[in-house]
Amino acid sequence: MALETCGSCLSCLLIPLALWSIVVNILLYFPNGKASHAANYQLPNYVWYFEGICFSGVMILLLAVILITLEGSVFYRCCQSESCNKTYRSFISIVLALLGVAFSGYSCIVFTLALIQGPFCNSSDGWDYIFKDTAGGYLTDYPAWSRCTEPANVVEWNIILLSILIALSGLQLIICFLKVAAELKRTLCGTYSVFVQNVEIFVVLKGPDSKPGMSGGVVPLRISALDETMISK
DSSP, X not given: OHHHHTHHHHHHHHHHHHHHHHHHHHHTTSGGGXXXXXXXXXXXXXXXXXXXXXXXXXXXXHHHHHHHHHHSSXXXXXXXXXXXXXXXXXXXXXXXHHHHHHHHHHHHHHHHHHHHHOOOEEETTEEEOTTGGGTTGGGTOGGGGGGOOBSTTHHHHHHHHHHHHHHHHHHHHHHHHHHXXXXXXXXXXXXXXXXXXXXXXXXXXXXXXXXXXXOOOEEEEEEOHHHHHHHHO
């Protein structure tokens, strides 16, 4: 019940997460707040994947807007039946939420690999990924950070920003999973309820002791629109 009532809340949460992802990813292009390194292409290769701007940013933002639109009261009625219309909207929401899982999951993986690889910086051996062979061990080896002489404080800059991006994409991943679960529950429960309660018709039943020519009582019976169609045939 909580997932169903808070379905729109989950979609709304994706918007600030996507906007923050775009802002934080843009900061990666300006190590230590300077634009000179971006102009000289002295940036790590993963920033050119645009995963924080495109995938966990713009794409998640678009998905969130579409999901919120689908959950609104005003929406194109694709079916004559209200239950069919709701099921169709839930199906679209599930597909969009699964796309959100793919986008945020991809971003989270790339950010994690970038954090393990380390920054692209200048050292005594020139510009290189000097921590790429440490398998992420440099994260706790604070004295080794001084090996990066340029850009200044680039190790701290990358660790902080990439950690934030991992957290943002991870939250997006969790929210999209919850959205899928909420829509699946709404669809399955809604489909079951259609067969239990949809259209009320009256069926004339004869009593067990009734004589020929005598009819029994009129008993109201609630069946689905599908059953009604089958009866009419």
